[in-house]
Amino acid sequence: MKVQVKNPFKPAILTSLRGYNGNKFSKDIMAGIIVGIVAIPLAIAFGIASGVGPTEGLVTAIVAGFIISIFGGTKVQIGGPTGAFIVIIYGIIQQYGISGLMIATVMAGILLIIMGFCHLGSVIKFVPYPVVVGFTGGIALTIFSTQMNDLFGLGLTNVPADFIDKWICYIHNFEKIDLWSLAIGLGSLLIIISVPKISKKIPGSLIAIIVATLCVWLLKKYTDIAGIQNITTIVDLYDLPSGMPTPKLPSIILKDGQTIMNVIQELFPAAFTIAMLGAIESLLSAIVADGVIGDKHNSNTELIGQGIANIVSPFFGGIPATGAIARTMTNINNGGRTPIAGIIHALVLLLVLLFFGNFVGLIPMPCLAAVLIIVSYNMSGWKTFVSLAKNPKSDFAVLITTFVLTVIFDLTIAIEIGILLAIVLFLKRTSESTEIKVFHNEIDPNNDTDINLNDEKLKIPDRVEVYEIDGPYFFGIANKFDEVMLETSEKPDVRIIRMRKVPFIDSTGLHNLETLCLQAKKEGIKIVLSGVNDNVRKTLNKAGFEKHLSEEYICSNINEALEKAAKM
Secondary structure (H helix, E strand, C coil): CCCCCCCCCCCHHHHHCCCCCHHHHHHHHHHHHHHHHHHHHHHHHHHHHCCCCHHHHHHHHHHHHHHHHHHCCCCCCCEECCHHHHHHHHHHHHHHHHHHHHHHHHHHHHHHHHHHHCCCHHHHCCCCHHHHHHHHHHHHHHHHHHCHHHHCCCCCCCCCCCHHHHHHHHHHCHHHCCHHHHHHHHHHHHHHHHHHHHCCCCCHHHHHHHHHHHHHHHHHHHCCCCCHHHCCEHHHHCCCCCCCCCCCCCCCCCCCCCCHHHHHHHHHHHHHHHHHHHHHHHHHHHHHHHHHHCCCCCHHHHHHHHHHHHHHHHHHCCCCCEECHHHHHHHHHCCCCCHHHHHHHHHHHHHHHHHCHHHHHCCEHHHHHHHHHHHHHHHHCHHHHHHHCCCCHHHHHHHHHHHHHHHHCCHHHHHHHHHHHHHHHHHHHHHHHCEEEEECCEECHHHCCCCCCCCCCEECCCCEEEEEEECCECHHHHHHHHHHHHCCCCCCCEEEEEEEECCCECHHHHHHHHHHHHHHHHHCCEEEEECCCHHHHHHHHHCCHHHCCCHHHEECCHHHHHHHHHHC
């Protein structure tokens, strides 16, 4: 009999175009144009905040957004650069330069494709929620802290990357504050906050950029107001977008004795973090989208699509990309229902890159700072922090640990430690929930399910002890079982171990059970197992457990086990 392996790669666009008509196309065009307009300030802001530039941000949104729509597993997903990557990208560029970022992004893309073809799409969803909230909140605070230089117009050129050192630097240079820059920044914040109250269809960030850019341009051109020339714009710091970049390979500068493989090994942790972030954020976005449109995405195809996007995008100068929840929801709310809307969104951004580069250069940096401050606020999830504080202390400890590590150290360490801590606490909680009971005289049948019910209590023969394990028999409970047996003052002739409530047994539990049988044999004590389910029995058989305990001593219920013990 041949086992059919399900194909993990089925792009959503193939099924979306079945029965496609003019009505759907008109809705997709409108949604694509609107979400493209919304993506303009975000792509530019994320590119600049990541340490690259506006062109790179737009290119990422164009190339990655187009590829994710073509090859992704979600009908309405909008891909591009997101705030979650800012911290990790900035750190890679500081240490390895743009070429290092290109290599890390391509490696992340390869990892995402491998995850997809290995059917790990559903596994990624099991990353603990407190870990996700913790690192997202930490990223939000980090993004917020990076915008103070531009918001206050401090004009600092060498701001420390470390969070604490960064704020010390800000405090020491606070007397350099530029009031005009601050006014533009605060005005932009006010517009971004106010516009949604008037119309939710108009992106506040775009209105803020248009108004702030026009104001600064008019004031600089037609007035001689003191200090107005100090307001920094994109063109003062970056080369203006001048068309679609041509593909190029990374130029790697190797240190003495260093090889390409050494560089790849050094970049692997960062690449893994990019891949995990991309997988988590895109699949979370896909789940949210499914709930709104009543659809079901293909998680493995989505990972493969994200991987292809992150392999191709760097060769055009792009940065890591993933599914963006805010832009995806904008797409849905404006009628987008197929990947065509995502393709239109990429074309809108391409037109901006080709024909409106001069306008992009006039955008004031304080205005972009305001855009990113709102992004960081929306990412922070402070309400979730408050609600999780009311949950079990272990969950809140995981959240706070991940949050602090993200802010103080880096995202890679935060995710690794956060997941590890969550697993340890889960195992602790599971082991605590597993109970071991000891019966000496009788068993009440009304409290049991694996015995033949009757009105009389089951009598336990003299010199027979019954132990019951209530929960999984794994490494977290094995020592606990030993401790309970050691508390018994007199050694019995027969020990019955009830396993009716043991859903599974791992290698440590199996080893513990084998050791128990060997020790009992030395002490002349008989062992009888009761209520072993099919799953546990298969594990015992595969491990060759019959050499420690023959099949006749593994009973289906407690009645049978007690009868056998009485005969012994």
